[in-house]
Amino acid sequence: MISLQSLEKLELLKQNLRGHLPDALKIYGSLFSILKGNPFNLEVLVDSWPNYGAVMTRPLTAPPICDPYTNSYSFFIRDENRIHAVLEHINWNQAFEIQSMQNYFMNKIRHEAAQRNVDTEISLLRTYYQGTQKETGGEQVQRHQKNLEFCSLSPAYVSLVDDSWTFGRCSASQEYVSLCIKSHPSCCVLDSGIPVSWVLCDHYGAMRMLYTVPQERRKGLGSKVCSVLSEIMTKQNRPIYCHVEEENIPSQLMFKDLGLQETESKLLWVRSKSEHNLTGSL
Structure with missing residues (x-):
């Protein structure tokens, strides 16, 4: 080739x-x-x-x-x-x-x-x-809500993200997460300066490693960080897409609510x- x-x-x-x-x-x-x-x-x-x-x-x-x-x-x-x-x-x-x-x-x-x-x-x-449409599904997310602040992941959070990733917790995965954070769009929500929910893009440009700390779940934070990241990706003319396991029904419903459609x-x-x-x- x-x-x-x-x-x-x-x-x-x-x-x-x-x-x-x-x-x-x-x-x-x-x-x-x-x-x-x-x-x-x-x-x-x-x-x-x-x-x-x-x-x-x-x-x-x-x-x-x-x-x-x-x-x-x-x-x-x-x-x-x-x-x-x-x-x-x-x-x-x-x-x-x-x-x-x-x-x-x-x-x-x-x-x-x-x-x-x-x-x-x-x-x-x-x-x-969702492709590269100019409009994303779901409601516009307010970037500042009470004690919550939306921002990009920084290299300081590499270990935090890697430790929470199902396929992480080794030196190779930590290096990979670091590259993703440094070179691709991402979003996290900070509660009093501490990340409590996040998502990033992998080297294929797919949304990945979505995670919310246990004590902050069922508050819609995962949907909000994905919505903010989708806005960023749309501005960069990137396709908005992700992959979800067959048994992960909540994530499937969440991405549908955000305006993404399941591919054949x-x-x-x-x-x-x-x-x-x-x-x-x-």
């Missing part, structure tokens, strides 16, 4: 992918950070240019062997026969994850992993998407399984 490195070609790709949403969400969302300094050190590959049949992102350099957070792959396929070209450019020998909105390739990925004797866990997650295709999330692999993406 061909590595696209010029900003001009990457911008042209981004414009083209806009016409293939939501199927191309993972690549399209990644390009926002790739075009702004590429903090996650990703490479964009196409099988041909400009008339590509397959496009994928992968690490530009080899990440640590036990780091699935940055050994992360995504793809968008226009020619279904080109899925094999994508699978050949994945490093199957270390902890990794693959994400794509084209979940009909699940069996081909499962077969490829089996052929390579790689044990994987595969999930299909509901996806909620679910997120295909493939994770390698090993004793050192603390994979995660939500």
Whole structure:
């Protein structure tokens, strides 16, 4: 496959992918950070240019062997026969994850992993998407309410976010959270200067790691931080989307109330399984 490195070609790709949403969400969302300094050190590959049949992102350099957070792959396929070209450019020998909105390739990925004797866990997650409309659903959030203040997450809160994340609590996840906070939009609500609810964007540009401390739940804070982050993302012309587990009914209802619509295709999330692999993406 061909590595696209010029900003001009990457911008042209981004414009083209806009016409293939939501199927191309993972690549399209990644390009926002790739075009702004590429903090996650990703490479964009196409099988041909400009008339590509397959496009994928992968690490530009080899990440640590036990780091699935940055050994992360995504793809968008226009020619279904080109899925094999994508699978050949994945490093199957270390902890990794693959994400794509084209979940009909699940069996081909499962077969490829089996052929390579790689044990994987595969999930299909509901996806909620609003695109880049100028209006967001739900009520306009007041940025100052009594003792509450809405602001972006700062690097000082990396450990707090990482400790609360289901897939966190290791050095690799902490580094990943730090990169997300430093390079992407986020929102938290402070109560007397202390974060009590937050959400951020991952390297795919998806809303992620939504969390509210137990004593502040059932007050609508999660909905409010997501609404504020959606406003920020809309101003930056980013797509607004997230992935939710099948059993997480409250979050599904919340994102619907915010104006996001469920897509027909679910997120295909493939994770390698090993004793050192603390994979995660939500």
